[in-house]
Amino acid sequence: MNRRTFLAATGVALGALAGCLGAGRESEGGSGPPSTDAPLPLAHSPALLRExxxxxxxxxxxxxxxxxxxxxxxxAPALDDGDVVFGVEIDGDARAYPQDVLVWHEIVNDTVGGRPVSVTYCPLTGTALGFERGDTSFGVSGDLVNSNLVMYDRATDSRWPQVVATAIDGPLEGDSLRQFPVVWTTWGRWRTAYPDTDVLSTDTGYVRNYDDDPYGGYNPTTGYYASSGTLFAPLHEDDRFEPKVPFLVTRGPSSEATDRPSVAVHKATLRERGVLAAGRSLAVSDPTLDTGYLYRTGPDTPDPGAFSWTDGRVRGPDGTYAPSAVPLPATTTFDAMWFAWVGFYPETEVHA
Amino acid sequence: MPDATVVTRSRRTVGHTRRAVAFALSRRDGVAVFGVVTAAYLLAYLVVVGHLGPGDGTWGVTVVSDPLSRALRPRGAFRFEPVAGLAAGPVRLLVAPLTLAVGGVLAALVGVNLSLSSLAVRQPTACGLSPSTGVLAAVPGLLSGAACCGPTVLLVLGVQASGLLLSAFSVLVPVSTLSLLVSLVLVGRYVSPGGATARDSFDSS
Structure with a gap:
């Protein structure tokens, strides 16, 4: 190797090393992801979340x-029945995204049922959410707020904390993402419910130890997921529950509708009772997928207390329904660790 | 303009360190210590960064497409993308050339530190010198490996991350490298390349 070759190689190496110390705010241009008609509610201002x-x-x-x-x-997949997967079904297209793959990537930019979507997972807050992405895609910014994944869209480089699903920085600040349901369940349950499902392969284009979750494990629950400590200080402390306890949650529908607050339902309690009158919402357990649903009630609907649980079905004033088919307006729910939800929404209703 | 005396002393110190290292590595016992310590540290580094771990009993090699550009893609401070995965029965290795290079440099510095230390402690004037000098300097480098994925090493230590702590993680590799170089110079002062005398001969030269 002559001196010039050595200097060139050194330059490349130093450039690469420098690159790892900080990445700039670059975007590909184009339109950002599709947004909701009204912004989702925020308990903290974008400025505070940025701070x-x-x-x-x-x-x-x-x-x-x-x-x-x-x-x-x-x-095909080498999954145990008890392994956690994130299930998505859109227009008959069912897909399972194994937690032990997403823990290494956090975002999958996919097309499901013909719709361009992103399936996202934050290991530190125990949240798996799906978003429409339009013509762009999402990447992992490397930043966290309240321990939660901060995504960026590649069109505008706006910053989107996953749980609040609202841009807190960049050209789209204040806009909210369109969300679709992602079910936190196990491989055995999902495969039984959707035998023709596709499963995300470990052939991701990257080399990782997909058998080894750097934070612990869910089958059984160990490490970070079982501990009572958080890696970063929460936005808001509330010790009514252990920090990692899973809740079924939904945000209030809009910032104007203050009479419909954000809601958190203790999953273990819901699993035990089947149905739960959660303020003006009805929480329903789904034993098939070990998940749950939250339905809103109003002046024109029966009261949440009018529903009961009978042999895995929901009995209402006018009939008996499957947990996923109660004739009430459904909200988009997801699972979240207690500390994460109450950190973002300290005024949340809590039902346990 | 630098003081000529300082320049001269620096040159003399570097020259002596270089001769001391060459002397240590010319001896069979010095090479043995260097080889064992370097290999052990590199293996530990790869375990801590998550690139070396237990396998699932299968055998095979996976290589990413376009490995050259992938090899330069950073994952964090002084950590880079693996370009290949090697499943070798009970062991699984991820090959990230630049991460391997960073670990290799740190491992070699730890190895040569301990090689020198092992000689120095056997020389009569090396009172108070411990082989742990070089090892302590290497700890930041080992810790830096765990700075991926939110520094999970903090979970083990039960420490909550702060902005200051995370900033510290990003400079652990250069801090460790600098510490090891300083340690090398300090330990080198206790070793005489001739082997018969130690620090006194260096100071009087």
């Missing part, structure tokens, strides 16, 4: 999103 945003360690795209996901059929 509490910290680097999580890896830089921008240091945790690489999966942009070209590959899938295998339900007979």
């Amino acid at each position: 509490h945003t910290v680097s999580g360690g890896p830089g921008k795209d240091g945790i690489p999103a999966i942009d070209e996901p590959r899938f295998v059929d339900a007979t």
Whole structure:
């Protein structure tokens, strides 16, 4: 190697090393992801959330999103029935995203049922949410707020904390993402409910130890997921429950509708009771997928207390229904660790 | 303009350290210590960064497409994307060339520190010198490996992350490298390349 070659190689190496110390705010241009008609409610202002945003360690795209996901059929994956998967079903297209793959990537930019979507997972807050992405895609910014994944869209580089689903920085600040349901369940339950499901392959284009979750495990629950400590200080402390206890949650429908607050239902309690009158909402357990649903009630609907649980079905004043088919307006719910939800929404209704 | 005396002393110190290292690595016992410590540290570094761990009993090699550009893609401070995965029965190794290079440099510095220390403590004037000098300097480098994915090492330590702590994680590799170089110079002062005398001969030269 002559002196010039050595200097060139050194330059490349130093450039790469420098690159890992900080990434700039760059965007690909184009329109951002589709937004909701009215912004979702925020308990904290974007400015406060920006102030509490910290680097999580890896830089921008240091945790690489999966942009070209590959899938295998339900007979192929080496999953135990008890392994956690995030299930999505859109227009008959069912897909399972194993937690032990998403823990390494946090975002999958996919097309499900013909719709461009992103399936996102934050290990530190125990939240799996799906968003419409339009013509753009999402990446992992490397930043966290309230321990929660802060995504960026590649069109405008706006910053979107996953749980609040609202941009707190960038050209789209204040806009909220359109969300669709993602079910936190287990592989055995999902495969039984959707035998023809596709499953995200470990052939992601990246090399990782997909058998080894750096934070612990869910089958059984160990490590960070079982501990009572958080890695970063929460936005708001509330010790009514252990920090990692899972809740079924939904945000208030809009910032104007203050009479319909955000709601958190203790999952273990819901699992035990089947149905739960949660203020003006009705919480229903779904034993098939070990998940739940939250329905809103109003002046024109029966009171939540009029519903009961009978042999895995919901009995109402006018009939008996499957848990997912109660004739009330459904809200988009997701699972969240207690500390994460109450950190973002301190005034949330709590039902346990 | 730097003081000529300082420049001269610096040159003399670097020259002596270089000769001391060469002397240590010319001896069979010095090479043995260097080899064992370097290999052990590199293995520990790879375990801590999550690139070396237990396998699932299968055998095979996976290589990403476009490995050259992937090898330069950073994952965090001084950590880079793996370009290949090697499943070798009970062991699984991820190959990230630049991460391997960073770990290799740290491991070699720890190895040469301990090689020198092992010689120095056997020389009569090396009172108070401990082989742990070089090892302590290497700890930040080992810790830095766990700075991925939110520094999970903090979970083990039961410490909550703060902005200051996370900033510290990003400079652990350069801090460790600098510490090891300083340690090398300090330990080198206790070793005489001739082997018969120690620090006194260096100071009087």
